[in-house]
Amino acid sequence: MMSIQPQSHSATGVCDIDAQPMVFHCNHYNRTLQQTIENCRHIDSRSILIHAAAEVSFLGLKQHFLMHPELNITERLAYAEALYAYCGFGLLPLVATLKAAQGQSAFKLSTASSHYGQALALNFEKRRFAGEYFDLGFVIGTLMATFGFAVQGRLTNEALSLKHKQTTMEIELGGEEFAYLFQLESGTTAYLSAVGVSAEVPERKVRSSVDEHAIIQTLSQITFAGNQYGLIPAFGVQLTRHYADYYNLVSFRFEQQLTQALAQRPSLTDLLVYDYPALFYYRQYIDLRGLSLSRTLLIEAGHICGFNTMGGIMSSEAWDQKIMPMIQTREDWLHGIIAVINTLGWGVWRISELVPDEQLVIRVWHPYESLGYLRWFGMADHPIDYLVQGVAASLMNLVYEGDITERPALTPQYYQQINRSSTSFWAEQSACVAMGDEYSEVKVTRRKRQ
Structure with a gap:
């Protein structure tokens, strides 16, 4: 695993990775918060969950790649893989998947280990649709930060959250839904x-x-x-070191x-x-x-x-x-x-x-x-x-x-x-x-x- 370097600030209690504040939370909170948002049929919950994941992962990885311009494409993907596993989100075979999909405009990415997939599978009733939105958003943010062009994606009905053996996402190059990430910044005058x-x-x-x-x-x-x-x-729980x-x-x-x-x-x-x-x-x-x-x-x-x-x-x-x-x-x-x-x-x-x-x-x-x-x-x-x-x-x-x-x-x-x-x-x-x-x-x- 590539080295991940959290930066802890004892004076403020804040911990950063790649200039993104990180906090520990467990599977119960992660599952409950997502379900709170998903259960509201009168808002665009899918967009809220996927876009937030894409935004924070894109900003963090873009910062890391700016600080390490020597990294080639494979090394960038390997770092994102290592970061994902280090933080407790599961496993994402980014390097192997992108190598196999070279030259293709659409491909599938599957994982047999997902924190969110396993957390959501704890539901008393079976879900009606896959819920690994954070996983999907992280993949989108990673690929856009790595390659510099827009991608989009969706979850399939094969998902750990649906109590299957793996979670599969379909990724496609291009699209306008996430193109705004390239202009994205955080930090208002009020914060300063x-x-x-x-x-x-x-x-x-x-x-x-x-x-x-x-x-x-x-x-x-x-x-x-x-x-x-x-x-x-x-x-007694499953922790994540998550994007605050x-x-x-x-x-x-x-x-x-x-x-x-x-x-x-x-x-x-x-x-x-x-x-x-x-x-x-x-x-x-x-x-x-x-x-x-x-x-x-x-x-x-x-x-x-x-x-x-x-x-x-x-x-x-x-x-x-x-x-x-x-x-x-x-x-x-x-x-x-x-x-x-x-x-x-x-x-x-x-x-x-x-x-x-x-x-x-x-x-x-x-x-x-x-x-x-x-x-x-x-x-x-x-x-x-x-x-x-x-x-x-x-x-x-x-x-x-x-x-x-x-x-x-x-x-x-x-x-x-x-x-x-x-x-x-x-x-x-x-x-x-x-x-x-x-x-x-x-x-x-x-x-x-x-």
């Missing part, structure tokens, strides 16, 4: 001037027996990279398109409740109109991330070995998991206030959602750190509404029990870097249901 982009991170305000610096140093010495299948099994702006683009474009659709047809609110079962629950106490509806769905994806990823980490052997020896109180579980979060590329999280069993206030410097919004869309007119809100609420539910210290099985039934009880926790955002604040802040409290 926003105070939160250059803010300094303070030391921890709330003290505990947990040594955050030691945890970060220990975890930074562990290499989380794809195995022989290009996958990263860890903490992929998440940002798909989330915020979903929000924009759904908000526009609801503005044009308000009656969609009632129809969407049937597409998203979680809304049956949330409509008991949230006015699900306009922006509130899309925000609720994106926060719910964060709830599932917090439950599965953070719960998995706190149930892992690595937690027992590296962090449990520091823990003296139940509250130290929160301090410990926040220290781990600060190794994921999500920015720097700080517990600003903690009232046991009642309230948690989290402040985040350099949150990847806000930074991405500023890069691509400019200043926000509403709080947009949905992942922070969802994860923060799930942490309180894991520690106090449930009892992660007893190592319960992280089943869907347990998720329903602790996240949907009459006294479970909910987060409200009170400051946001994308709105011009120095940090993003969420306040987590118990919320009585109506």
